[in-house]
Amino acid sequence: MAAYTPSALKAELHERGWRMTPQRETILTTFQNLEKGEHLSAEDLRDLLAQEDDRVSLSTIYRNLKMMARMGILRELELAEGHKRYELNQPAPHHHHHLICVRCNKTVEFKNDSVLKAGAKMADKSGYHLLDCQLLIHAVCPTCQRSLLPS
Numbered sequence: 426m427a428a429y430t431p432s433a434l435k436a437e438l439h440e441r442g443w444r445m446t447p448q449r450e451t452i453l454t455t456f457q458n459l460e461k462g463e464h465l466s467a468e469d470l471r472d473l474l475a476q477e478d479d480r481v482s483l484s485t486i487y488r489n490l491k492m493m494a495r496m497g498i499l500r501e502l503e504l505a506e507g508h509k510r511y512e513l514n515q516p517a518p519h520h521h522h523h524l525i526c527v528r529c530n531k532t533v534e535f536k537n538d539s540v541l542k543a544g545a546k547m548a549d550k551s552g553y554h555l556l557d558c559q560l561l562i563h564a565v566c567p568t569c570q571r572s573l574l575p576s
Contacts, residue, residue, distance in 0.1 A: 437496060448481050452489050456499060456513040462534055464502060464510035497556030504532060504561075514557050522559055526566035 434453055435445035455473060459465070465473070467486045474481050490511055494501040500514045504525050515521070520541055524533040537560070544558030565573070 434498065443492075448485055449489055449493075451479055451481065452486070452493065453498070456511070459513070462532075464504065464512045464532070466508055466510050470511075500557055500559060502559075502561065504530060520558075522561070524562045524564060526569055527563050528565055528569040528572075531566050531568075 431445070431450050431453060434449065438445050438449070451474065452470065455470065456465070467483060467490055470486050470490070471481065471483050474486075490499060490501075493499040494511065497514055499511045502510045502512065502523065504510050504523070521534045521536050522540060524535060525531070540560045541558050545555050548555040548558075
């Protein structure tokens with residue numbers, strides 16, 4: 426999978442009978458400019474856009490996040506805090522997975538090519554076109570483990 430540019434998104438949307446809106450371009454650009462390891466909820470995205478005087482309704486954000494996740498442009502992550510967060514779906518070699526503490530929600534990103542290879546092999550064997558392959562590991566971090574010990 427190649428990294429998405431506004432023109433690539435526009436072409437894919439056009440192919441599906443949709444159009445590139447200013448809101449879609451703004452959402453894509455915002456995710457492309459995030460710091461490495463940053464994940465946004467729909468509300469986080471709305472607040473970030475509002476800081477830049479770019480008012481986009483929450484319903485528009487939700488609709489576009491879902492659409493971009495279905496297209497494979499964004500990754501939808503179910504992290505420990507119980508609501509969805511999103512990040513740009515990066516092509517290899519930037520593909521990564523997540524280790525999440527279920528107590529404090531600390532998230533560590535890590536790479537493991539064998540996970541991606543296994544996913545690609547299974548998709549290919551079944552005749553599927555792979556959009557994303559991710560591993561989410563839910564665990565308890567060392568700090569939270571120490572706080573569980575009796576004093």
